[in-house]
Amino acid sequence: MVELRSITKRFGAFTAVDQVNLHIAAGEFLTLLGPSGCGKTTLLRMISGFETPTEGSIHLDREDVTHLPPYRRNVNQVFQSYALFPHLTVADNIAFGLRMQRLPKNEIAQRLKDVTDLVSLAGMESHKPAQLSGGQRQRVALARAIVCRPKVLLLDEPLSALDAKLRHAMQLELKRVQRTLGITFVFVTHDQNEALTMSDRIAVVNKGRIEQLATASEIYHAPRTTFVANFIGKANLLPATRLGEEDGLMRVRLAADLELLMETAPQQPSAAEMMLSIRPEKIHLQKTRPSAANVFEACVEEEIFRGAMDELTLKTASGLTLTAILANESATQESVHQGEKVFCCIHPSDIVLVRAGVM
Amino acid sequence: MQTAIGSGELPVGQRRPGFLGWLLIAPMLLWLLLFVVAPAAILLVYSFCQRDELGQVIYDFSLENYRRIFFDSETGKFGTSYITVFIRSVIYAGLTTAICAVAGYPVAWFIGRAPERWRNRLLMLVMVPFWTSFLVRTYAWMTILANEGLLNAFLQYTRIISEPFDMLYTPGAIVLGLTYAYLPFFILPVYGSVEKLEPSLVEAALDLGAGPLRAFQRVILPLTYPGVVAGVLLVFVPAIGMFAIAQLMGGGVDPTIGEVIQNQFLAARDWPFGAALGMTLVVLFTAAFWIASGRRAAT
Numbered sequence: 121m122v123e124l125r126s127i128t129k130r131f132g133a134f135t136a137v138d139q140v141n142l143h144i145a146a147g148e149f150l151t152l153l154g155p156s157g158c159g160k161t162t163l164l165r166m167i168s169g170f171e172t173p174t175e176g177s178i179h180l181d182r183e184d185v186t187h188l189p190p191y192r193r194n195v196n197q198v199f200q201s202y203a204l205f206p207h208l209t210v211a212d213n214i215a216f217g218l219r220m221q222r223l224p225k226n227e228i229a230q231r232l233k234d235v236t237d238l239v240s241l242a243g244m245e246s247h248k249p250a251q252l253s254g255g256q257r258q259r260v261a262l263a264r265a266i267v268c269r270p271k272v273l274l275l276d277e278p279l280s281a282l283d284a285k286l287r288h289a290m291q292l293e294l295k296r297v298q299r300t301l302g303i304t305f306v307f308v309t310h311d312q313n314e315a316l317t318m319s320d321r322i323a324v325v326n327k328g329r330i331e332q333l334a335t336a337s338e339i340y341h342a343p344r345t346t347f348v349a350n351f352i353g354k355a356n357l358l359p360a361t362r363l364g365e366e367d368g369l370m371r372v373r374l375a376a377d378l379e380l381l382m383e384t385a386p387q388q389p390s391a392a393e394m395m396l397s398i399r400p401e402k403i404h405l406q407k408t409r410p411s412a413a414n415v416f417e418a419c420v421e422e423e424i425f426r427g428a429m430d431e432l433t434l435k436t437a438s439g440l441t442l443t444a445i446l447a448n449e450s451a452t453q454e455s456v457h458q459g460e461k462v463f464c465c466i467h468p469s470d471i472v473l474v475r476a477g478v479m
Numbered sequence: 480m481q482t483a484i485g486s487g488e489l490p491v492g493q494r495r496p497g498f499l500g501w502l503l504i505a506p507m508l509l510w511l512l513l514f515v516v517a518p519a520a521i522l523l524v525y526s527f528c529q530r531d532e533l534g535q536v537i538y539d540f541s542l543e544n545y546r547r548i549f550f551d552s553e554t555g556k557f558g559t560s561y562i563t564v565f566i567r568s569v570i571y572a573g574l575t576t577a578i579c580a581v582a583g584y585p586v587a588w589f590i591g592r593a594p595e596r597w598r599n600r601l602l603m604l605v606m607v608p609f610w611t612s613f614l615v616r617t618y619a620w621m622t623i624l625a626n627e628g629l630l631n632a633f634l635q636y637t638r639i640i641s642e643p644f645d646m647l648y649t650p651g652a653i654v655l656g657l658t659y660a661y662l663p664f665f666i667l668p669v670y671g672s673v674e675k676l677e678p679s680l681v682e683a684a685l686d687l688g689a690g691p692l693r694a695f696q697r698v699i700l701p702l703t704y705p706g707v708v709a710g711v712l713l714v715f716v717p718a719i720g721m722f723a724i725a726q727l728m729g730g731g732v733d734p735t736i737g738e739v740i741q742n743q744f745l746a747a748r749d750w751p752f753g754a755a756l757g758m759t760l761v762v763l764f765t766a767a768f769w770i771a772s773g774r775r776a777a778t
Binding site: 168169170189190191195196197199200201203204205206207216217220221264265268 | 677679680682683684685686687688689690693694697698701702
């Protein structure tokens with residue numbers, strides 16, 4: 121549906137987007153996720169037509185749209201600040217794009233009715249944007265864009281101005297609307313939870329490049345770079361040395377007294393020195409030594425209560441520090457407290473080899 | 480967006496001023512009373528009076544002055560000489576306003592959309608002419624437009640024309656002079672509106688399929704309308720009464736209402752008639768704006 125071919129965008133000496141290739145399938149919910157200033161918004165603005173790439177080309181439904189102005193592209197955007205026209209009513213805001221297409225009056229009325237029902241705005245048609253709540257403005261902005269039936273809907277951090285509860289409700293609603301209409305969504309956010317909740321695929325953007333493009337689960341469980349591992353969820357990033365292979369597993373040394381087995385990754389590093397990522401919740405803690413591979417002893421240095429879970433800082437005898445997360449399951453479960461010794465167990469497939477990100 | 484939260488209080492903008500509020504606007508009210516209301520009242524009274532041979536005002540109520548505006552004083556028939564002056568002045572001021580709008584809006588847009596650090600410098604350039612007296616600037620225009628002036632000399636030197644071309648002392652010169660004098664008064668309020676216009680609103684219009692022209696018509700113009708209205712008022716109202724430019728650059732052949740009023744007060748020493756002309760202008764303005772604003776409110 122949307123294809124970016126080696127897109128580069130420079131603003132003066134600053135390279136905002138660097139040689140990005142991206143193929144977005146029809147009906148897909150793709151999220152561009154990254155910290156502020158990483159180039160994700162610039163990418164979006166090039167698809168909508170507000171920026172022209174310095175190099176490369178953009179194709180929409182196999183048509184080269186690189187140099188088409190925004191008003192000639194069948195793409196609509198939901199703006200971060202909503203950008204509702206303050207002088208027009210809700211109905212006139214939503215019908216704006218349809219009137220620009222010079223559609224017949226009865227069709228405009230029909231589509232207006234359908235979309236106000238879809239986003240639950242019925243009854244608000246004659247209100248002005250200033251009379252609406254944040255969530256309602258958000259719905260108007262969404263309705264105004266989808267009523268045009270774009271091939272691709274672009275969303276630029278549309279939920280960032282809402283409070284946490286409303287944001288969660290809108291996430292589900294956006295997902296529902298996307299499934300109902302089958303429109304391709306390209307969603308920009310810096311919020312990893314939002315990305316994980318909503319997306320079919322996530323493109324993690326850092327310093328103008330896509331570091332990893334994969335499903336939410338793959339991004340989380342198998343981050344390819346230190347940046348991805350760190351940006352999405354929490355990760356223990358540990359330097360390690362490769363020792364050799366045993367029964368299809370790789371033996372690595374993390375510290376003088378700590379050697380672990382891990383699954384061999386398809387992207388084997390050429391050097392012996394490498395970086396590993398272990399998610400905190402993948403470290404299983406037990407009071408008694410379990411009979412399994414990859415077991416080592418550590419001391420609980422610090423304990424932070426996080427509601428549903430405890431965050432623990434562990435230290436091994438050789439001084440290696442790890443973060444682990446322990447669910448506060450029930451009173452019957454044995455709890456681990458500060459200053460106690462615990463046995464840590466990590467499954468070989470939960471240790472992930474990561475590349476140092478593009479620095 | 481200021482809205483009242485909770486409690487039954489009126490929103491900030493609608494609250495009645497308390498004692499402190501009145502105290503704060505007292506100097507302004509006093510100013511208006513002394514320099515607007517009082518002179519207007521004096522003029523209103525004068526306009527119904529007569530004068531003696533020496534130009535002294537005789538307090539003797541009569542509608543004679545108003546009659547003189549519309550009827551010939553000798554024949555007593557309906558006369559158009561002053562009405563022509565009114566119409567001519569409205570045309571000059573209207574043309575001036577139209578040219579200021581067409582020339583000033585793009586300038587205001589350009590400055591308002593310029594990078595922030597440039598805006599103040601560009602605004603300075605707009606205001607540079609104010610650093611010299613406008614009389615001096617008008618005389619400068621006269622030296623440019625005169626038959627032996629710079630422009631004619633240049634055109635003759637380059638052999639584009641062989642004879643001097645009459646530019647000074649024409650209606651065109653008056654409109655040029657007025658436009659030159661009042662252009663900044665159009666640019667500044669429009670700039671204020673343009674600067675406040677959210678750039679993403681323009682992008683949203685383009686994104687929804689509006690080409691540049693329709694984006695201007697449907698979104699940009701309606702949202703900068705208050706600035707345009709202010710600009711139109713700031714140009715049209717003073718331009719219609721301006722007499723110095725019309726006198727200097729028009730040569731006094733076809734006088735404007737400003738010139739006629741000035742003549743009544745200074746040369747003819749007929750203050751009551753000048754006052755009647757002035758009051759007529761005020762009434763016409765008030766009626767025009769009242770109709771215009773009423774129609775806008777109705778749509």
